[in-house]
Amino acid sequence: MKKIQMVDLQTQYQKIKPEVDQVIFEVIHSTKFIRGPQVKQFEEELANYLNVKHVVACGNGTDALQISLMALDLQPGDEVITADFTFAATVEVIKLLKGKPVLVDVLPDTFNIDPEAVEKAITPRTKAIIPVHLFGQSADMDEIMRIARKYNLAVIEDNAQAIGSDFRFADGTVKKTGTIGTIGTTSFFPSKNLGAYGDGGAIFTDDDRLAHRLRGIVNHGMYKRYYYDEVGVNSRLDTIQAAILRVKLPHLDAYNEARRRAADVYDELFAGCEQVITPYRDPRSKHVFHQYTLKIKNGKRDALADYLKAEGIPFGIYYPVPLHRQKAYADENFRDENFPVTNRLTEEVISLPMHTELDREQQEFIVGKVKNFLRGKV
Numbered sequence: 477m478k479k480i481q482m483v484d485l486q487t488q489y490q491k492i493k494p495e496v497d498q499v500i501f502e503v504i505h506s507t508k509f510i511r512g513p514q515v516k517q518f519e520e521e522l523a524n525y526l527n528v529k530h531v532v533a534c535g536n537g538t539d540a541l542q543i544s545l546m547a548l549d550l551q552p553g554d555e556v557i558t559a560d561f562t563f564a565a566t567v568e569v570i571k572l573l574k575g576k577p578v579l580v581d582v583l584p585d586t587f588n589i590d591p592e593a594v595e596k597a598i599t600p601r602t603k604a605i606i607p608v609h610l611f612g613q614s615a616d617m618d619e620i621m622r623i624a625r626k627y628n629l630a631v632i633e634d635n636a637q638a639i640g641s642d643f644r645f646a647d648g649t650v651k652k653t654g655t656i657g658t659i660g661t662t663s664f665f666p667s668k669n670l671g672a673y674g675d676g677g678a679i680f681t682d683d684d685r686l687a688h689r690l691r692g693i694v695n696h697g698m699y700k701r702y703y704y705d706e707v708g709v710n711s712r713l714d715t716i717q718a719a720i721l722r723v724k725l726p727h728l729d730a731y732n733e734a735r736r737r738a739a740d741v742y743d744e745l746f747a748g749c750e751q752v753i754t755p756y757r758d759p760r761s762k763h764v765f766h767q768y769t770l771k772i773k774n775g776k777r778d779a780l781a782d783y784l785k786a787e788g789i790p791f792g793i794y795y796p797v798p799l800h801r802q803k804a805y806a807d808e809n810f811r812d813e814n815f816p817v818t819n820r821l822t823e824e825v826i827s828l829p830m831h832t833e834l835d836r837e838q839q840e841f842i843v844g845k846v847k848n849f850l851r852g853k854v
């Protein structure tokens with residue numbers, strides 16, 4: 477059996493090695509390491525894939541969120557509503573810009589932001605909502621867009637974990653995640669569904685004016701060479717990363733299919749296992765399984781984690797601490813009792829190895845171990 481890894485980037489690379497090696501070599505030979513032609517080409521190809529008007533590449537997924545908030549003119553004290561159960565980047569950038577993160581609870585089945593909680597959290601200072609399409613599945617964009625229209629709020633979709641996913645609205649329209657809100661963002665961190673070989677990120681929008689702002693902000697707030705109209709940042713996608721991403725983008729749908737197939741195999745192998753709840757799939761969204769996350773219902777998640785560790789089986793706990801309890805983001809308005817779902821999830825979730833190269837033999841081995849533990853056979 478091939479060695480089990482949480483993410484197997486090496487085997488994936490071997491399958492596209494000649495092409496990847498060649499494009500890296502080309503960039504080195506061109507010496508256009510910064511703002512080389514591959515960056516613009518990749519932006520256009522990604523815009524085409526997503527069916528969105530503008531893609532602005534940047535340095536990473538965290539910058540993508542920060543730059544989006546800057547383009548929306550977030551002012552100190554402005555409130556931004558986002559989920560308590562997610563990666564910290566969102567809250568971090570709101571704080572950095574002196575905005576006020578308003579955390580709300582998530583739904584227990586999809587792990588995604590609870591629209592009812594969003595609507596309750598709106599105040600006259602609310603500026604934007606940031607839904608995160610967690611683990612590869614869309615948040616309830618029907619409800620979130622309805623709320624955003626009703627209160628005239630911007631929506632930034634954090635699509636770092638769900639690139640290639642989509643959402644079907646009640647009227648039958650289907651849109652790719654990241655292209656539904658005012659702005660969408662993503663990350664090309666190597667382990668993401670579309671991963672570079674280093675850091676990278678991108679921002680999407682259909683709005684010409686916003687796209688212009690975004691392009692200026694990523695480049696020091698410079699709209700005309702050496703004229704600075706506003707304070708910006710330096711956040712670029714390296715030419716080498718763009719060249720690699722151009723090789724990988726045509727494989728994205730196949731990569732996501734491979735993840736979905738691996739998820740199907742896990743679901744099948746866990747069928748009938750009562751202490752385990754396999755990931756819910758919202759029929760309105762194509763789940764692209766950035767993570768395959770189980771809920772362990774018998775209070776033994778930590779013991780299971782210890783056992784898997786001892787057995788050499790990789791796993792991840794995303795996320796072990798709700799954001800409202802993090803030291804860096806402490807806020808007197810966060811009340812622990814307002815986050816019952818997140819609090820419970822942080823004690824129940826465990827993510828199993830998930831990547832494009834998993835095979836059935838590995839998955840049978842992993843599930844066999846989990847089941848042994850849950851049956852008390854160890």
Ligand SMILES: *Cc1c(COP(=O)(O)O)cnc(C)c1O
Pocket residue numbers: 536537538539562563565566608634636637662663664665675676677
């Ligand atoms: C990975 C990730 C980010 C940040 O991306 P980086 O490229 O690592 O900065 C932001 N939000 C979510 C939900 C993520 O998973």
